[in-house]
Amino acid sequence: MNQEKKRIGIMGGTFDPIHIGHLILGETAYEQFQLDKVWFMPAGNPPHKQNRQGRATDSERVDMVRLAIASNPHFELSLIEMNEDGYSYTYRTLERLKSQYPDTAFYFILGADSLFDFDKWREPKRICDACTVVVATRNHTSHQKLDEIMWKLTYKFQGSFVKLDSINIDVSSKMLRSWVKDGRTTKYYLTDNVMDYIREHKIYKDSEEV
């Protein structure tokens, strides 16, 4: 029988904290690529990066993702990278998922800034063999620049890189951490429940970064 493969998007990130940029990317990918679900997958932290001053702990990052995606039936939380010790490389995660779900096509979603570093990731060719990479623009990267890097990587790794039809979303976790620290509102950049959570747990108030 010729059954269509299931299509799963993966929105991986540090999510410190999860913001509207991540949510919009997930929803846009869901719609554009007719995905069955988008899995939000918080990345594990290397031991030396855990419990940094003023940052969210691993369990707080997971709680915030759970809260932020709760109202969207297209989204699910995946903890597979949180249950490992230290950093989980994307190629390992994807290869594990491919063998666990052989009838599923995976779409790994990332922003343009991550794509410019993709070459330096561990085993990029193996990532390309395991998924389609979905790229969203960021930091006002022009279509021309994005097309160029996508074309280069496609050629180098024989991969499949596709562009997300999304607008530039000027938001980053770093910016929001500094806004919380400065007592500036983050309303509409974060979901209300995540804003409440950050306030209740006093996260980012004495973050060390500038």
Ligand SMILES: Nc1ncnc2c1ncn2[C@@H]1O[C@H](COP(=O)(O)OP(=O)(O)OP(=O)(O)O)[C@@H](O)[C@H]1O
């Ligand atoms: N505003 C955005 N537009 C497009 N892609 C984004 C945006 N924010 C995050 N991403 C992408 O989502 C993924 C996870 O991002 P991450 O959790 O590191 O958030 P971040 O805002 O980049 O964090 P930080 O500011 O701490 O570096 C990455 O691939 C990143 O490129």
Ligand SMILES: O=C(O)c1ccc[n+]([C@@H]2O[C@H](COP(=O)([O-])O)[C@@H](O)[C@H]2O)c1
């Ligand atoms: O596997 C790698 O070498 C690798 C290097 C950098 C980032 N990633 C993945 O890319 C996603 C976004 O990462 P970040 O650091 O921008 O939050 C997240 O799922 C990370 O695990 C993966």
